[in-house]
Amino acid sequence: MSTPHNWTTYTAFLRTSRASESDLKYFALHPWLAPLLSPGSPYRSVPFFSRLEKGENNTLDRFFNRVINTNDTIPHAIALVPGDEWLALRRKELFASSTSSPSSSQQNVTGEEKEQATTEQETTQKAEYDFILLTSLAPSLSGFTDTAHGGLLSALFDEAMGCCTAAFRNDDDAVQELFTVNLNVTYRRPVPLPGVYAIRVRVEKTEGRKWWLKGELVGGDGVVRTSAESLWVAARKGGL
Numbered sequence: 609m610s611t612p613h614n615w616t617t618y619t620a621f622l623r624t625s626r627a628s629e630s631d632l633k634y635f636a637l638h639p640w641l642a643p644l645l646s647p648g649s650p651y652r653s654v655p656f657f658s659r660l661e662k663g664e665n666n667t668l669d670r671f672f673n674r675v676i677n678t679n680d681t682i683p684h685a686i687a688l689v690p691g692d693e694w695l696a697l698r699r700k701e702l703f704a705s706s707t708s709s710p711s712s713s714q715q716n717v718t719g720e721e722k723e724q725a726t727t728e729q730e731t732t733q734k735a736e737y738d739f740i741l742l743t744s745l746a747p748s749l750s751g752f753t754d755t756a757h758g759g760l761l762s763a764l765f766d767e768a769m770g771c772c773t774a775a776f777r778n779d780d781d782a783v784q785e786l787f788t789v790n791l792n793v794t795y796r797r798p799v800p801l802p803g804v805y806a807i808r809v810r811v812e813k814t815e816g817r818k819w820w821l822k823g824e825l826v827g828g829d830g831v832v833r834t835s836a837e838s839l840w841v842a843a844r845k846g847g848l
């Protein structure tokens with residue numbers, strides 16, 4: 609079991625963490641991941657937060673940080689996140705017309721500011737996805753023989769999407785914690801085990817407390833084997 613983390617916010621965690629050398633070495637062995645991991649990539653490699661131990665008395669994330677954090681379930685997993693500049697632009701894009709803006713300074717974005725954001729986007733390195741989970745899936749995650757269990761794939765989408773939304777919440781807690789209220793998973797092709805996969809997710813739009821996300825799972829052949837759409841709702845201010 610690893611040492612409990614001591615970051616006070618998810619944003620601080622993203623800014624100051626780096627994926628472990630052993631995980632990076634492992635994923636670098638897969639040539640199809642090279643564009644995502646190379647120095648020219650628009651993404652930074654960070655630990656997969658849900659996998660981190662939160663402390664003996666803290667039951668947060670136990671499913672991910674203990675139950676499926678073993679050599680015969682998920683031996684390796686890291687997250688790829690866009691740089692701060694790109695995230696800031698995405699915030700402007702997503703919250704320009706929404707009442708759920710994660711920062712009061714981003715409310716009431718004017719047409720001029722939108723134009724400026726578009727110009728900035730042209731010069732900032734573009735990240736197609738808001739969050740990518742790279743994961744190895746080992747044989748004990750099977751449903752059908754040598755095939756990943758569908759429930760596990762749903763859990764991976766849910767978690768990746770949760771991490772994705774967390775990156776857009778600001779440290780000032782202007783947006784309350786978000787919860788999945790709907791997750792629609794489409795199983796298009798079997799997901800063979802063992803294997804290495806990328807789960808790529810993106811916030812499609814926000815409206816008030818509601819956020820819509822989409823995601824897809826691909827392996828080295830680039831085939832979208834599973835896709836998902838979800839709706840997240842931010843808790844009301846002052847709690848549930």
Ligand SMILES: CCCCCCCCCC(=O)SCCNC(=O)CCNC(=O)[C@H](O)C(C)(C)COP(=O)(O)OP(=O)(O)OC[C@H]1O[C@@H](n2cnc3c(N)ncnc32)[C@H](O)[C@@H]1OP(=O)(O)O
Pocket residue numbers: 618657658766767769770771774787788789790816817818839841842843844848
């Ligand atoms: C770094 C961090 C990483 C975190 C990763 C976490 C990943 C794990 C995430 C999860 O698995 S969360 C666990 C599963 N989800 C839950 O347990 C949530 C259970 N649901 C709730 O607790 C409540 O629904 C919730 C607090 C989220 C919202 O209740 P509210 O009473 O505040 O909201 P309300 O029911 O008024 O709904 C708000 C809006 O959402 C809409 N809505 C709610 N549920 C919906 C639904 N299922 N489908 C469609 N629309 C829905 C609802 O119609 C409404 O739309 P309008 O504002 O337009 O009227």
